[in-house]
Amino acid sequence: MTDVNRPYVADKPAKRESNEQLQARIPGWGADLDPKDRPSYPRERFDPGATGAHWEFPDRQKETYPRERSIEHGMLPPVFGTVAPLHGVSGIIRRTAYKRFSEARLAHWLLLILGDRVEAAGAHLRSMASLRPDDPITETGVRTELTAGGASALRSDRADTHHRxxxxxxxxxxxxxxxxxxxxxxxxxxxxx
CATH class of the missing domain: 1.20.5 (Single alpha-helices involved in coiled-coils or other helix-helix interfaces)
Incomplete structure (x- = not known):
């Protein structure tokens, strides 16, 4: 397996082109090659031994159920989140976004937004069916906007006045x-x- 297919390696991947070739091909490439031109200098240093990593490739987390991943990536990262697995109709919509469309496509992101809205609608319906439905006035901060510290909603120096x-x-x-x-x-x- 080459470093291109294994993005999670301890060492930096080998360069494909020299700095001179890249500067000739891409205008402005390498503007920060001199360490003195970088804002992080002199703190920046590449010292793999200082990280404490004891592996060439990190141990992989077990995939207990199929995880969504971008079609651009050949594999899941070694460690990934498992807190909120996809479920229901919103999960089907989100899985479709990951299976069919690249992250560079608008359809991918619109489907993820649609999945989020479906999930929110389901949460609202569950709230209304319960004995304690959501209170949109207090839970969205509308009441606080009008009562906290005088009239905080009326201040004109706030950034959110344009979409109010x-x-x-x-x-x-x-x-x-x-x-x-x-x-x-x-x-x-x-x-x-």
């Missing part, structure tokens, strides 16, 4: 839409009876 007009639509909109759909379903059920 859409915040009520994003916060309250899903609740109104869910309630409207729920009332429509309830009316339909009552008409059939």
């Amino acid at each position: 007009w859409i915040d009520p639509l994003l916060v309250v909109g899903p609740w109104v839409l869910t309630g409207w759909i729920g009332l429509g379903l309830l009316r339909r059920i009552l008409r059939r009876r």
Whole structure:
């Protein structure tokens, strides 16, 4: 296996082209080759022995269930997160994004956003079905904006003043839409009876 297929190696991969070849081919390449031109100098140093790594290639974490990974990568990284495995409809959408589309494609990211929105809608529905539904006024910070420290929402030096007009639509909109759909379903059920 070459270093190209094994990105997680202890040593730096060998250069394919010399510095002179790269400078001739790419305008501006190597502008920071001189250590004195780098902001991190003199702290920066390449000393693999100082890391304490005792491996050429790190031990791989076991994959207990199929993990999503970008199609650009030949394998999963040696260590990966397992806290929130994909599940339900949102998991199917996210798996499709990873299986079919490159990370360079807009479709990949739009599917991930769609999966997130489906997950959020499911959480809202579970909240409404429980005995303690979410409270969008206090949990989104709307009440705090109006009461904490006077009128913090009215300060003009804040960075979020430009998109403040859409915040009520994003916060309250899903609740109104869910309630409207729920009332429509309830009316339909009552008409059939």
